[in-house]
Amino acid sequence: MYLHTGKRLLDIMVSLSALLLVVPCIFITGIILGLFSSSSPFFFQKRPGYKGKPFVLYKLKTMYGGEGSRNQWLNIFGKWLRTYSIDEFPQLFNVLKGDMSIVGPRPLLLEYLPLYNEFQLQRHKVKPGITGWAQINGRNELAWEKRFELDIWYVRHQSLRLDLLIMQKTILKLLRPKDVKPEGLTEDEKFKGNNNVHKLY
Numbered sequence: 001m002y003l004h005t006g007k008r009l010l011d012i013m014v015s016l017s018a019l020l021l022v023v024p025c026i027f028i029t030g031i032i033l034g035l036f037s038s039s040s041p042f043f044f045q046k047r048p049g050y051k052g053k054p055f056v057l058y059k060l061k062t063m064y065g066g067e068g069s070r071n072q073w074l075n076i077f078g079k080w081l082r083t084y085s086i087d088e089f090p091q092l093f094n095v096l097k098g099d100m101s102i103v104g105p106r107p108l109l110l111e112y113l114p115l116y117n118e119f120q121l122q123r124h125k126v127k128p129g130i131t132g133w134a135q136i137n138g139r140n141e142l143a144w145e146k147r148f149e150l151d152i153w154y155v156r157h158q159s160l161r162l163d164l165l166i167m168q169k170t171i172l173k174l175l176r177p178k179d180v181k182p183e184g185l186t187e188d189e190k191f192k193g194n195n196n197v198h199k200l201y
Helices: 002-035 070-082 093-096 110-115 118-125 143-155 160-175
Strands: 042-048 054-058 101-103 129-130
Touching: 002 054, 002 093, 002 101, 002 110, 002 160, 042 110, 054 093, 093 129, 101 160, 118 143, 129 160
Parallel strands: 101 129
Antiparallel strands: 042 054
16 A cells, blocks of 8 residues: 555655755755856756656756866865755655655666666666665665665565655765765766676575
8 A cells, every 4th residue: 555655645745845945945056056157057867767767857966067266166065065965855846746756766877777687677666766775775885786786675675664764864864974976977987787686685
């Protein structure tokens, strides 16, 4: 019952409640980014969602190319936004639209879809989330193999109790942030794919 109806109701209630608190923050941050940059303060990118269907992910832009003190300042400010996950706040609108859930595997790049093995593809049996089991157990510091194991463990064990636990621990991690890497990945850091069949612990 929870997975079919309750999870969606929880997503709507939590995202609406959170937006009441963070919309002013999104608005003010957007103005600041807009004043110091000639480009849009928002970042839009297609990501694979439920069953691999693409959707447009919303984020605040936190990386600016080029030289100059203005871009340097923007990148420092962007790093601060990433540290406290403020750049992820617009994804609450993705949750309201039904593209995402509050809790689920993080949506990765579309280019990874053909690289997944049968085990890894199971992460798309649920909607992607703003936070997830992997995010409270190491975040970006985890190796790809471990990250996928944690994602699939969540897919197979999801419940109201687990979702509430992940939300609680996410809030605690936001208050004491760590394991945060810069936005974007180098070619060496990107997922390259493998043919190994993993077993859950």
